[in-house]
Amino acid sequence: MNTQITWYGHATLGINTFGYKLIIDPYFTGNPSSPIKADQVQADYLLITHGHGDHVGDSIAIAQRTNAEVISNAEIVNWISKQGVKKTHGQHLGGGFKYPFGYLKLTLALHGSALPDGSNGGNPAGFLLTTNDQKKIYLAGDTGLFGDMKLIGEEGIDLAVIPIGDNYTMGPEDALRAVKLIQPKHVIPIHFNTWDLISQDGPAWASRVEEETESQVHILKPGESYKL
Ligand code: NI
Ligand code: MN
Numbered sequence: 001m002n003t004q005i006t007w008y009g010h011a012t013l014g015i016n017t018f019g020y021k022l023i024i025d026p027y028f029t030g031n032p033s034s035p036i037k038a039d040q041v042q043a044d045y046l047l048i049t050h051g052h053g054d055h056v057g058d059s060i061a062i063a064q065r066t067n068a069e070v071i072s073n074a075e076i077v078n079w080i081s082k083q084g085v086k087k088t089h090g091q092h093l094g095g096g097f098k099y100p101f102g103y104l105k106l107t108l109a110l111h112g113s114a115l116p117d118g119s120n121g122g123n124p125a126g127f128l129l130t131t132n133d134q135k136k137i138y139l140a141g142d143t144g145l146f147g148d149m150k151l152i153g154e155e156g157i158d159l160a161v162i163p164i165g166d167n168y169t170m171g172p173e174d175a176l177r178a179v180k181l182i183q184p185k186h187v188i189p190i191h192f193n194t195w196d197l198i199s200q201d202g203p204a205w206a207s208r209v210e211e212e213t214e215s216q217v218h219i220l221k222p223g224e225s226y227k228l
């Protein structure tokens with residue numbers, strides 16, 4: 001049990017791996033599902049999938065308070081640096097880098113990425129994290145279904161974290177097809193039940209996935225963790 005994932009509601013996740021604390025898409029202020037406030041967050045690294053406000057969230061304030069390093073695509077990292085954040089690392093789609101917490105590769109995502117002030121946030125991304133004990137975690141980010149999820153699945157995914165909310169991202173039907181392409185051992189659905197517009201029946205989706213695939217679904221409540 002070297003890696004633990006916590007869902008803070010919406011698309012905000014904490015990953016604690018071998019003592020390194022990562023926050024993915026640190027949206028706490030204004031996130032109606034978050035059980036904690038931005039100023040309570042501890043982090044060594046902040047990973048941002050794309051430029052939308054519900055993903056960039058409190059990144060700047062948390063980075064300045066905790067001195068966490070911000071990791072995202074080059075456009076978002078440049079924008080974050082201009083807001084006064086000192087420690088950043090820009091990557092881009094298809095590129096990986098070995099950090100102390102593991103090897104992190106940026107994957108494709110089908111979505112937008114404009115930053116909160118309208119600046120160009122480049123292309124949206126997902127993350128493929130290989131932990132220091134060789135576990136593979138695919139964080140799809142905000143995305144529609146795309147066939148190359150099969151290529152990502154070919155790496156052998158232990159855990160996939162995918163959106164199911166519909167409207168802005170894949171809905172339950174396409175998310176089920178995504179699981180069939182990725183074939184992960186475990187799945188955690190996110191980006192749903194934050195607002196009425198993306199309200200979904202998590203347990204019903206979990207039953208369908210487990211009937212039609214070999215994957216095991218874990219429905220977390222905001223604040224709950226899953227140990228990998
Ligand atoms: Ni988005
Ligand atoms: Mn979003």
